[in-house]
Amino acid sequence: GRKFVVGGNWKMNGDKNQINEIVNNLKKGPLDPNVEVVIGVPAIYLAYVKSILPDTISASAQNCWKSAKGAFTGEISPAMIKDVGCEWVILGHSERRAIFGEKDDLVAEKVAHALESGLKVIACIGETLEEREAGKTEEVVFRQTKALIPAIGSNWDKVVLAYEPVWAIGTGKTASPQQAQEVHAALRNWLATNVSAEVAAAVRIQYGGSVTSANAKELAAAADIDGFLVGGASLKPEFVDIVNAKQ
Numbered sequence: 001g002r003k004f005v006v007g008g009n010w011k012m013n014g015d016k017n018q019i020n021e022i023v024n025n026l027k028k029g030p031l032d033p034n035v036e037v038v039i040g041v042p043a044i045y046l047a048y049v050k051s052i053l054p055d056t057i058s059a060s061a062q063n064c065w066k067s068a069k070g071a072f073t074g075e076i077s078p079a080m081i082k083d084v085g086c087e088w089v090i091l092g093h094s095e096r097r098a099i100f101g102e103k104d105d106l107v108a109e110k111v112a113h114a115l116e117s118g119l120k121v122i123a124c125i126g127e128t129l130e131e132r133e134a135g136k137t138e139e140v141v142f143r144q145t146k147a148l149i150p151a152i153g154s155n156w157d158k159v160v161l162a163y164e165p166v167w168a169i170g171t172g173k174t175a176s177p178q179q180a181q182e183v184h185a186a187l188r189n190w191l192a193t194n195v196s197a198e199v200a201a202a203v204r205i206q207y208g209g210s211v212t213s214a215n216a217k218e219l220a221a222a223a224d225i226d227g228f229l230v231g232g233a234s235l236k237p238e239f240v241d242i243v244n245a246k247q
């Protein structure tokens, strides 16, 4: 079976006081031991969070560059993320794509380098409202995933896919369990054809977009939803309930 995996993407939020509160709350839990928990921390706080986080919870960067070091002012590398004891990076988030202009090919280069460097990757995909309304949801999600196939190579066991419809991110408009399940199942089916049956069966696909403690249980019950990538609610005590939403 696929181990349920819940990510908390803090985005550009939190200061040391708030981080202490969030981590204390996670320590108090209790967190379902059958669920993998990964928190996505602003780069500047990764080392600090790692120093106060229990070993049972992983810390992730929210972005990185596509090479190990060099003249790339302002960037961080997978090697640096690993050096401060973290194992994960979130790549291709819709905010990186929309605000910072990251295209499929750059996301793929980042994914390739992160995996080669030994990081695990949460790779984000998802359609905009315009694309959904034009009936292009699957076309977009398949295109974004296709770009990752050569980058991932034989490292699918180090990758979690996060389906995050852009119209559901930060809007309070979550995809219904049916809407999310439909895309997750279509994507898994597409992976069976375009990668392998083994990868399709094993890869974990998270849902992200306005996940809260109020809607997490129903979403978690969908057959092809293997976890969540949580933004706003990951800063709140209810994140514990989201981690524990899988029955």
Ligand code: 13P
Pocket (backbone or CB within 6 Å): 009, 093, 164, 168, 169, 170, 171, 172, 208, 209, 210, 211, 229, 230, 231, 232, 233
């Ligand atoms: P919200 O949970 O705030 O909608 O954000 C989702 C997200 O973008 C997680 O990466």
